[in-house]
Amino acid sequence: MHGYAGKILDINLEAGAIGDYPLEEELRRDYLSGVGINARILYDQAPAGSDPLGPENILVFSVGVLVGTSATTASRTEASAKSPLTGLFGTSNSGCYWGTQLKCAGYDGIIVRGRAREPVYIHIEDGRAEIRPAAHLWGLDAWDTIKTLRREHNDEEIDVALIGQAGENLVRYASIENGYYNAWARTGLGAVMGSKNLKAISVRGRGAVKVARKREFVKAVEDTRQAVLNSPFFGPFSRFGTMLVTLPYQEHGILPGRNFQAGALPGWAETRSRKLVHKFSSRGIACVACPIACAHWVEVKEGPYAGLAIKDMEVTPVIGFGAGCDIDNLPAVAKIGEMCQRYGLDMVSAAAVVAFAMELFQRNILSEEDLGFNLPWGDEEAAFMLLDLVAKRRGLGDILAEGVSRAAERIPGARPYAVHVKGLEPFLMDPRGRWSTWTLGYITNVRGGDHLRTRNPVENLRFNDNPEPYLTEKFEFPEEMYKNLDMPEELKKEIFRTPAGDVDIARMAKWSEDLISLYNATGMCIRPPVLHTVGPTLLSRLYSALTGLDLTPEQILRCGERIWNVQKLFNIKHGEQPADSDYPPRFYDEGVGSGPARGRTLDRKGVKRCLTRYYEARGWNPETGAPTGAKLKDLGLEAD
Amino acid sequence: MAREMVVNPSKCIGCSTCALTCSITHHDEFRLQNAHVRINKKDFSGIFEICFASTCLGCKKCAGACPTGALKIIRTEDPTTEKPV
Numbered sequence A: 001m002h003g004y005a006g007k008i009l010d011i012n013l014e015a016g017a018i019g020d021y022p023l024e025e026e027l028r029r030d031y032l033s034g035v036g037i038n039a040r041i042l043y044d045q046a047p048a049g050s051d052p053l054g055p056e057n058i059l060v061f062s063v064g065v066l067v068g069t070s071a072t073t074a075s076r077t078e079a080s081a082k083s084p085l086t087g088l089f090g091t092s093n094s095g096c097y098w099g100t101q102l103k104c105a106g107y108d109g110i111i112v113r114g115r116a117r118e119p120v121y122i123h124i125e126d127g128r129a130e131i132r133p134a135a136h137l138w139g140l141d142a143w144d145t146i147k148t149l150r151r152e153h154n155d156e157e158i159d160v161a162l163i164g165q166a167g168e169n170l171v172r173y174a175s176i177e178n179g180y181y182n183a184w185a186r187t188g189l190g191a192v193m194g195s196k197n198l199k200a201i202s203v204r205g206r207g208a209v210k211v212a213r214k215r216e217f218v219k220a221v222e223d224t225r226q227a228v229l230n231s232p233f234f235g236p237f238s239r240f241g242t243m244l245v246t247l248p249y250q251e252h253g254i255l256p257g258r259n260f261q262a263g264a265l266p267g268w269a270e271t272r273s274r275k276l277v278h279k280f281s282s283r284g285i286a287c288v289a290c291p292i293a294c295a296h297w298v299e300v301k302e303g304p305y306a307g308l309a310i311k312d313m314e315v316t317p318v319i320g321f322g323a324g325c326d327i328d329n330l331p332a333v334a335k336i337g338e339m340c341q342r343y344g345l346d347m348v349s350a351a352a353v354v355a356f357a358m359e360l361f362q363r364n365i366l367s368e369e370d371l372g373f374n375l376p377w378g379d380e381e382a383a384f385m386l387l388d389l390v391a392k393r394r395g396l397g398d399i400l401a402e403g404v405s406r407a408a409e410r411i412p413g414a415r416p417y418a419v420h421v422k423g424l425e426p427f428l429m430d431p432r433g434r435w436s437t438w439t440l441g442y443i444t445n446v447r448g449g450d451h452l453r454t455r456n457p458v459e460n461l462r463f464n465d466n467p468e469p470y471l472t473e474k475f476e477f478p479e480e481m482y483k484n485l486d487m488p489e490e491l492k493k494e495i496f497r498t499p500a501g502d503v504d505i506a507r508m509a510k511w512s513e514d515l516i517s518l519y520n521a522t523g524m525c526i527r528p529p530v531l532h533t534v535g536p537t538l539l540s541r542l543y544s545a546l547t548g549l550d551l552t553p554e555q556i557l558r559c560g561e562r563i564w565n566v567q568k569l570f571n572i573k574h575g576e577q578p579a580d581s582d583y584p585p586r587f588y589d590e591g592v593g594s595g596p597a598r599g600r601t602l603d604r605k606g607v608k609r610c611l612t613r614y615y616e617a618r619g620w621n622p623e624t625g626a627p628t629g630a631k632l633k634d635l636g637l638e639a640d
Numbered sequence B: 001m002a003r004e005m006v007v008n009p010s011k012c013i014g015c016s017t018c019a020l021t022c023s024i025t026h027h028d029e030f031r032l033q034n035a036h037v038r039i040n041k042k043d044f045s046g047i048f049e050i051c052f053a054s055t056c057l058g059c060k061k062c063a064g065a066c067p068t069g070a071l072k073i074i075r076t077e078d079p080t081t082e083k084p085v
Helices: A025-031 A034-045 A098-104 A142-152 A186-195 A214-229 A234-252 A274-280 A315-324 A330-343 A347-362 A380-391 A404-410 A437-444 A479-484 A489-495 A505-520 A528-533 A536-547 A553-573 A585-589 A604-618 A629-634 B017-027 B061-065
Strands: A007-012 A017-022 A059-063 A077-082 A089-094 A109-113 A120-125 A128-133 A159-162 A176-178 A182-184 A198-204 A281-285 A295-299 A309-312 B003-007 B037-042 B047-052 B071-075
Touching: A007 A128, A017 A128, A025 A034, A025 A553, A034 A059, A034 A077, A034 A089, A034 A109, A034 A505, A034 A553, A059 A098, A059 A186, A077 A098, A077 A186, A089 A176, A089 A182, A089 A186, A089 A553, A098 A159, A098 A198, A109 A120, A142 A159, A142 A198, A142 A330, A176 A186, A182 A186, A186 A198, A186 A347, A214 A528, A214 A536, A234 A274, A234 A295, A234 A315, A234 A528, A274 A281, A274 A295, A274 A330, A309 A330, A315 A330, A315 A347, A330 A347, A330 A380, A347 A380, A347 A404, A437 A505, A437 A604, A489 A505, A505 A528, A505 A536, A505 A553, A505 A604, A536 A553, B017 B037, B017 B061, B061 B071
Parallel strands: A007 A109, A120 A198
Antiparallel strands: A007 A017, A059 A077, A059 A109, A077 A089, A120 A128, A159 A176, A159 A198, A176 A182, A281 A295, A295 A309, B003 B071, B037 B047
């Protein structure tokens, strides 16, 4: 088979059974790979009402179809299950080499069912899969587990998806680590893996990815590469990675400082912003096939963390721990990042939980007696201790391991300070200070409060302007960028109110979600040089030439929309209510505490107006946000 | 004018685009194992080794694909300070 390996590994840990799941042409055409196939399998097979940490939950990994080739940035694999944090569609995306190895070992994905009686790991090597005992690995952190597996297999090149102690202890925001430094972090999939007594999936693949039409594919890859390299976002992203946003966030006052109490922080630019990236890092690190290299290799040469060397300096821990917890030195943040990687914790949720606990301490809702230590803002030692308690579910860590939403129900007086959407903690920009496609995405995202599945490809972070409150944001780029967008012309006219003018936030949200679904269903990365340049035309060329299954740009865009709708259907099947798609009360009732956005709140009517327009743009019921029968028929989902 | 390849591992970001390009060029499929160039990563030092197999024919397609200049084609008569290897 071209492009695809041709089969998905289907493992039942309860029965110890290993088989293949058919990868029919219809499934490939309609759902491509990655999140598409995961969504279809989980919607069909995860029972409503089931416990996410029960044996009936299904954990699915699907490698992007473009992974294993030289298609620019195609390294990504999607992992999905019913989320123990939200009870809804849990899903996360990760790059580097694990997916390439799995595909070259002969599999496009893995379905894991049931629960093993004893700890096990799965080893996959060139078409063979085995379930092996892992009692000796249970209790090890992620890094030590990788080292042990490589030593035992006498192979330094195996790649490993695995959990640390947090996943074993069913911390609801445990991540699945992807090697030493990457992760399927969001929505608590590590806890699902832990609930199955599955410590790791190690892979070694020496096979090939075959191409249906080589010359055509190589040309499509080269055009994609040139588009990415020539994007105005490429240079800054290559130089600063995601740290790029750290300065504009401070300038607009939209940091989640001190658990969303402060939109700007004194000394931020000098202590935690992108200005410091090159003090600690002199080189970028890329995933396979990616020229951007957004991650940085960090070496700390002086101070209490001297000797720390790690792939890091990424916006997630810097905003989360640096702003959210007000820890004002980057080496400490990098050390916390290492701790999260070793324990296997989602850094976004972990930072949100620590910040939440720090605010409870500030307000005397939690005390030294409750914690065993003081927990003031900015105290990195206290953050280390708290994360240790969480990962091991000791003391108050047992409650905080449940995530902000559940912990707030168990700690009297804590609820007003719990910032989450559908149980998932959004911990990046503050929507009160900047209303945009990106922040609307906190409530439209099918995986809950998160910033990674709804993003305006031409958002200009230097500006902060809504010409029509809640409905539009400024474009603010040269007209050439508008003309070059890989977007159908009729859609451009709908999304941009005037050529190269204001952006319709609701319609742009739909477009970006469908587009990001396509990246996550093909293995491409969502970083802005890609988000801005690679649309349905290039994806259609890449997919068709690689697989020999011809999909037009319109058809492939329809796949993206179908995949988003199936995830929404999963959520409705599993109990999502219309009122769940909303911000926490704090954003409506309490103004930003300090900085340029001081005093700003969200307006309920404004948010509702924008959300209704979004539902209309999606062809969903404008009141309930459920896909209508007509929309489902349009997408070939009438049977659902 | 002769074309030579300069190898500068300190610029390597570990993307293996060189190896992927090599395998599709010479083997009509993507298979890192068969590429004549190989990137070895060092997980705890953040550096990459660039290794060429003895089977490499010197087509330099890998250098054309390298996004950082870790592999770079130069013309030997150019007044460059970099030396070909």
